Amino acid sequence: MSHKAHRLKTEPKLGNSLRTLQLLDRKGPLAKKQVAQTLGVTKPAALDHFRILSRENLVIPVDRKFMPGPGRPLELWDINRQDNYTIGIVIEPPLLVAGLSNFSDKLRMRCEHDISSLKATEDILPLIDEFMIGAIEYIKSHNGKLRGVWLCSAGPAHMPSQNRVDFHQYLAQNYDLPVNVSALDVAAAFGEAARFERNTIVGVIVWDMGIAIIPCQDHRVLNFHELAPAKKLGLHDIAHVIIDRRGPKCICGHNGCLEAYTGGRAIIKQIDRPDVNTLKDLIKLAQNGDEHTLTVLRDAARILGDFVASNVQIMGIEKLICTGLLSRVFPMVRDAFCQGLDRCLSPEQIQSLEIAPSDGPLDGTLLGACRVARQVFISNGNYTAVS
Secondary structure, eight states: OOGGGGOEEEOOOOTTHHHHHHHHHHHOSEEHHHHHHHHTOOHHHHHHHHHHHHHTTOEEEEEEEOOSSSSOOEEEEEEOOSSEEEEEEEEETTEEEEEEEETTSOEEEEEEEEOTTOSSGGGGHHHHHHHHHHHHHHHHHTTOEEEEEEEEESSOTTSOOTTOOOHHHHHHHHHOOOEEEEEHHHHHHHHHHTTSOTTOOEEEEEESSSEEEEEEETTEEOOHHHHOTTTOOOGGGGGGOBSOTTSOBOTTSOBSBHHHHHSHHHHHHHHOOTTOOSHHHHHHHHHTTOHHHHHHHHHHHHHHHHHHHHHHHHHTOOEEEEESGGGGTHHHHHHHHHHHHTTTSOHHHHHHTOOEEOSOHHHHHHHHHHHHHHHHHHHHOOOEEEO
8 A cells, every 4th residue: 555545734833822732731721711811812812722723623622610609610621632643663673663642641552573683774664654554544543633753763863874764754755744753862751751740850861872861841851951051051962971081982072971981882891791792782691690790880870870969959850760771770780879879969869869760661762752742743833634
């Protein structure tokens, strides 16, 4: 079956009504009168917003609020979370997982493929197509709408090269989708932060070949410059903060970056064994109790904890969770990580962080990819309709 039968048609932006959608996402359910007052617009303007959003099946009445005194109860509206969907695709060799989620974070479809035997990156495309076609058919059969796709990969999947596919271009051309492609970090953070109350600032440590520390709050990733304006650092620059300029060389080209001490790539190099080339090899050795491997991991965890401690204070982080492939060994080195934290934080502060590894890193990243696609849609209003 050709892709053309499953293409999506990009519709106009939502305009000013996008403000109402964003407000409902943060504060809903709300009455139309409350929306008008909060946004500082006239009641007719607010009604126009609701008319546009209702026409696109983005908002629905959900309840009635009875007010003191005479008069009719207020009708409460919220985002239609059941009939709007996003797709997440995660490429983390040896696995590819894809999921279709509605705006209530309920996975309606999920697939998983072992891609370790594939000879070329192009061989992934039929697997993605199979899922995409099935997901679009599901959405059609349920009278829903697909609002976006987020694909994330363990490598820079959006950068085409001799051995890579430009997934962004492929999906955009074949499905006319508002699609984003990124590394795993942001999706992993969105997925793990969903475990906590919405107003909690969660520090998500993504520990795999590299390292990332991503603060999330209120269903969004906080850029570092929002929390420490004087630093003006980008979200991912934190892994490449130099902690010792005379330290080992990092892949970014500098010496002594945090990642050069704590990333999985650096740990494998320090272990220096011919049979340890991947994170899977590293994890297996640690789980089998290899003392040299555990020593190197503990040293890395201690350095990481020391670094995270200052960021907990700067960012106001209230909870900490570790995800990524190396979260599987985090319980073995948690004490060393806490020793690092102990240089700046009191035992009471450390305990309040409730430091824990993810109980499902891959599924957390998949759900996060769906969630971040939803938040991008709500933030900018680009949307699609099944044609």
